Amino acid sequence: MDALALIREVYASTPRAMDILVRHGRQVAEKAVAAAHRVMHLQPDITFIREAALLHDIGIHQTRAPDLGCTGTHPYLCHGVLGRKILEKRGLPRHALVCERHVGTGITSAEIHDRNLPLPCRDMRPVTLEEEIVCWADKFFSKSETANSAEKSLPDILRQLSAHGPDKAHIFLAWHRRFGSPEAGALKEP
Numbered sequence: 001m002d003a004l005a006l007i008r009e010v011y012a013s014t015p016r017a018m019d020i021l022v023r024h025g026r027q028v029a030e031k032a033v034a035a036a037h038r039v040m041h042l043q044p045d046i047t048f049i050r051e052a053a054l055l056h057d058i059g060i061h062q063t064r065a066p067d068l069g070c071t072g073t074h075p076y077l078c079h080g081v082l083g084r085k086i087l088e089k090r091g092l093p094r095h096a097l098v099c100e101r102h103v104g105t106g107i108t109s110a111e112i113h114d115r116n117l118p119l120p121c122r123d124m125r126p127v128t129l130e131e132e133i134v135c136w137a138d139k140f141f142s143k144s145e146t147a148n149s150a151e152k153s154l155p156d157i158l159r160q161l162s163a164h165g166p167d168k169a170h171i172f173l174a175w176h177r178r179f180g181s182p183e184a185g186a187l188k189e190p
Contacts, residue, residue, distance in 0.1 A: 003054035016069030029053035032137035035179035052098040059083030105171040136175040
């Protein structure tokens with residue numbers, strides 16, 4: 001499967017959004033593959049991780065995110081569900097689930113219900129090792145053109161996630177201990 005060819009096909013009419021998506025996807029893929037190599041004893045599917053990392057945000061063009069060159073009609077929060085639909089139609093069900101489950105550290109059906117989020121009321125948390133790795137790696141990079149492609153710091157990631165509940169930072173830290181560099185294992189809770 002050629003992830004970049006698929007992105008070019010889907011984003012043919014939105015070149016700015018495509019450039020942002022590809023840059024971000026490559027950053028996430030590089031970090032995710034490096035993390036997968038650190039946990040080879042868990043037998044991660046590295047080819048799948050690379051493809052899924054490139055495709056995890058494929059639904060953004062259908063959202064209202066003009067700063068990313070996206071002129072769709074849906075709230076940005078919906079990009080994971082929209083990406084799932086795109087990839088399921090192309091016969092990529094595993095990749096589709098990464099799209100849906102990578103937002104934040106995942107979203108529970110209770111959160112969707114309680115916060116009245118514009119999403120189908122179902123659990124959207126990473127389940128597989130590969131989904132967790134892509135979700136973890138994604139938090140290090142912004143799609144914003146002003147972000148200069150720089151990797152976010154751990155305190156910045158934790159601050160952003162904590163705004164959605166303290167459990168989100170705890171989930172991320174557990175992943176960081178597992179997938180991050182060896183010194184990540186010594187991290188203390190915020």
